[in-house]
Amino acid sequence: MAEPKHQIRALHTDSTVTVYQAYAPHIGLPAAREGRFPAAWKRDRMTWIKPSFLWMMYRCGWGTKEGQETVLAVEISREGFEWALENACLSHYERGLHADQAAWKRQLKRSPARVQWDPERDLRLQPLPHRSLQLGLAGEAARLYADEWTVSITDVTPLARAVHAHVRDGDLDAARQLLPRERPYPVEGHHLMASWKSDCQ
Template sequence: MQLIVASYPDQAGRWPETGRHIMAQFDDRSVVVYQAFRPEIARFAAEHGYFGDEFSYTRMSWVKTSFLWMMYRSNWGTNENQEAIVAVWLRRDAFLHILANAVHASFPQGVYSSRETWQVLINNSDVRVQWDPDHDPAGEKVERRAIQLGIRGAFLRQYGRGGWIERVEDITPFVAEQRQIVQARNFAALRTPLERPFPVLDPAVHDRLQMDTPGRPSVS
């Protein structure tokens, strides 16, 4: 497995406890995002490095950067049609392009000039952003918020088969191993992907997304 993993307790002690942060595994070239699918979709993507015809290009597809948020949403890979978990190495410039074009899924105060302006933007945008409570391995909410990005239309075609993806890895066996540890409540032995807050250096994008940065006051 090419995904870098580390001790969950060690990582959790270093993570921000509150605020909106893009917790992710990343380097200078790429950012890892997660999705859950039926096994045949995951298998094709891992073998070919892009998403094939079984993947729906006609609706919005949501990606998550937080592994534990993905585990919560998929119930550790046991929900129907979410039995297979993939890690997608998305080009860093593509990820930043997605963030720069994201519109909030619900109207936030203090970001757009008016609800009407937001409504026009969201009707014409191919990218949604949503902040939800992150979760611990047992599925309990934590104060920190996790990001979800919904993509559709031209953005989804670029993501799925247009060259934005560097590689795809089916991490379902790893998820199954860690699920057993969670079910045994042996959290001291749990290993999760190595994650840290992803920096968004463009102040306009940072503030429009209502992100928090250590050492900076919250924007909302």
């Protein structure tokens, strides 16, 4: 069966969900070593978390892009993740969903989180028909993410390199075996689902 166009897929347990980010080593390595973000991590800036490993690989070029050489798997509480979803606004104005652009801008300004959908990627980082969630966190949400929601931080740069090596060798089956086991995240019935389905059509 075809994947739904808008669906959160993530590695998750009963209590946590794993998201991915990539940083320069001076941020990423201490974060992984200490299991929390260092003081150098700017808590007053928007940060984007991605539940999709392959979308993160597309964004950071398998950990080769400048400033994104350290790929982190950040395990956060499901309560925190769902709080962010509950308090999120779509990243783009959507006619018919918002009363007008001014109303959307007001909502965007007061919302600590933003929902954005981008084409999911395959192992060759080519776009797929269905979308992958990005969740932007700012203000209160960014501080809660860094200091309260985070359960563990793991440096998965070696995993990114291993998967990429198999892709370069043309062994996609071996690459696929290494991927995190992402599965649909249970948010059916969530009040934002109708909004998400309108985004990025």
